[in-house]
Amino acid sequence: MSSIRSLTIAVCLAFIYVKATYGAECWSKNACIDTSVCASKGGSSQRGLCSGASNIQCCSCSNCMDATTCKARGGVSHTGICSGAANMQCCKMGSVVEPVSGTTPTNRMLTDLADILRGAGLTVVEVDGWKTRGHGIMASAKGILIHHTAGPASGDFPSLRVVRDGRTDLPGPLSQLGLGRTGTWYVIAAGRSYHAGETIDNSIFGNSNAIGIEAEATGVPSTNTGHAHWPDVQYQSYIRGVKALQAAYAIPTSRVLGHKEAAVPAGRKPDPNFSMDEFRAALNQ
Ligand SMILES: [Zn+2]
Structure with missing residues (x-):
């Protein structure tokens, strides 16, 4: 009996240790998404913070702003990878390609x-x-x-x-x-x-x-x-x-x-x- 109890305690302690050492988690479970989807939203992926397949990683955005402000700056807003109110979205610049003439070198x-x-x-x-x-x-x-x-x-x-x-x-x-x-x-x-x-x-x-x-x-x-x-x-x-x-x-x-x-x-x-x-x-x- 006591050996089972000791073992249980040992396992629990080990679990707590592992959790404390390696337990960093993604800022939101909903932000654990495919890396290419993350990139298309203007975010960047970090491995090791999400469970599941290797392509499922923690997506975060370094350019979160009000969607209206983003549009005024010529960017496109993407939901799901910014914290805060719903209007706070990831603003991806350079993704709107207006019709233009000329030739890109x-x-x-x-x-x-x-x-x-x-x-x-x-x-x-x-x-x-x-x-x-x-x-x-x-x-x-x-x-x-x-x-x-x-x-x-x-x-x-x-x-x-x-x-x-x-x-x-x-x-x-x-x-x-x-x-x-x-x-x-x-x-x-x-x-x-x-x-x-x-x-x-x-x-x-x-x-x-x-x-x-x-x-x-x-x-x-x-x-x-x-x-x-x-x-x-x-x-x-x-x-x-x-x-x-x-x-x-x-x-x-x-x-x-x-x-x-x-x-x-x-x-x-x-x-x-x-x-x-x-x-x-x-x-x-
Ligand atoms: Zn400069």
Whole structure:
């Protein structure tokens, strides 16, 4: 009798130990779903938190927001992988593909960048060697990432050297394009540039697939609303240049994201310090 009792206690203790050590669970049983379904909702899967087949994993979303806000930002909302009220849904950006003309480049250097911008009536400075500069060719140009330099407070494009040549920790080019305070565009590289880092979808917004534009700005104030602290000539040129790139390369507005929107984990980047909703609305006018 006592040996059975001891055994029972031992088994129970072992169970409690295992539960305490390995007992992490998915945040919701309903979030234990197929990994490909999770990806299609804009979520990411974590193994080891759900029972069942290996494809059933814990799905969570790093971009939960109000569905109406998501739509205004050009995204598509998906239910089931966000906690909270029903309107809080996983917002997947870049998934709406509006009808667009132009041709998406494939596996090439973007040697037509200067002509595209000049064709839109913009002032363009071609930086020596730009047509062969890059970390390899672009796989595509499916997306555009909007940045600011957080550079010096004066001068048209004082960040040119660092964007072209890089920093000690990151070799240049750091973006294909620069935008000066006067609205002048600097064409720096035709190839892959290190501007994006990890993104919500590297097949659209990663370095191999997205054009990076570094606009000269201090990044202060860090407000996310409006663009009153940007020179109007620069802001209007930003819109005009992006529109020209969208038309040439068939890039829908839902694939024009601020670095602050595309970077993962969320909150990793603050740029640009203007409203991307307002910027995208202007692109569609
Ligand atoms: Zn950035």
